[in-house]
Amino acid sequence: xxxxxxxxxxxxxxxxxxxxxxxxxxxxxxxxxxxxxxxxxxxxxxxxxxxxxxxxxxxxxxxxxxxxxxxxxxxxxxxxxxxxxxxxxxxxxxxxxxxxxxxxxxxxxxxxxxxxxxxxxxxxxxxxxxxxxxxxxxxxxxxxxxxxxxxxxxxxxxxxxxxxxxxxxxxxxxxxxxxxxxxxxxxxxxxxxxxxxxxxxxx
Ligand SMILES: C[S@@+](CC[C@H](N)C(=O)[O-])C[C@H]1O[C@@H](n2cnc3c(N)ncnc32)[C@H](O)[C@@H]1O
Numbered sequence: 001x002x003x004x005x006x007x008x009x010x011x012x013x014x015x016x017x018x019x020x021x022x023x024x025x026x027x028x029x030x031x032x033x034x035x036x037x038x039x040x041x042x043x044x045x046x047x048x049x050x051x052x053x054x055x056x057x058x059x060x061x062x063x064x065x066x067x068x069x070x071x072x073x074x075x076x077x078x079x080x081x082x083x084x085x086x087x088x089x090x091x092x093x094x095x096x097x098x099x100x101x102x103x104x105x106x107x108x109x110x111x112x113x114x115x116x117x118x119x120x121x122x123x124x125x126x127x128x129x130x131x132x133x134x135x136x137x138x139x140x141x142x143x144x145x146x147x148x149x150x151x152x153x154x155x156x157x158x159x160x161x162x163x164x165x166x167x168x169x170x171x172x173x174x175x176x177x178x179x180x181x182x183x184x185x186x187x188x189x190x191x192x193x194x195x196x197x198x199x200x201x202x203x
Contacts, residue, residue, distance in 0.1 A: 047111075055081065
């Protein structure tokens with residue numbers, strides 16, 4: 001983290017708001033907007049949050065789903081301060097991680113992924129890694145979503161985004177791209193919502 005990055009972050013209104021409101025990350029506001037616009041989950045829903053650390057999305061999801069609901073968070077690294085969230089430490093791309101998640105449910109209403117690979121600076125390499133990661137998220141989704149459920153992933157603009165959308169569009173009723181207000185305008189990042197899961201089919 002450079003000094004410049006730290007200086008910009010301190011000035012960021014969403015960073016300040018997250019501090020005041022007790023969210024572990026400013027990313028919580030992205031999920032608030034995504035849920036407001038897309039109605040992904042509500043009280044009693046089961047939510048799977050992939051690439052969840054440091055936990056802002058899980059915190060917000062838990063507030064919405066409440067005690068009757070379930071939030072399962074997955075990340076390579078553990079995080080603290082989110083009581084009530086079930087945590088699986090593991091790699092989204094590893095088969096063993098699905099086994100762990102299955103201990104909690106096989107019928108999630110919503111699968112979220114804010115996961116991003118560690119960026120190398122090489123655009124092609126980074127886009128390829130992001131595609132592989134999101135391909136794994138969608139593979140998990142078609143196994144663990146209930147019929148009618150939704151998946152939202154973070155992706156970067158480019159041919160890989162088109163490939164991802166085409167690869168899974170026949171499994172969902174609607175696929176759309178969304179750029180939340182709290183997503184840094186200059187960044188290439190975009191969220192893709194796959195909604196209305198049509199049900200499990202063998203490949
Ligand atoms: C931008 S952060 C997520 C922020 C989170 N949504 C929040 O609200 O605080 C991305 C996370 O993805 C995780 N991640 C990246 N690749 C992963 C993988 N293959 N398996 C599991 N987690 C991964 C990283 O460890 C990191 O914590």
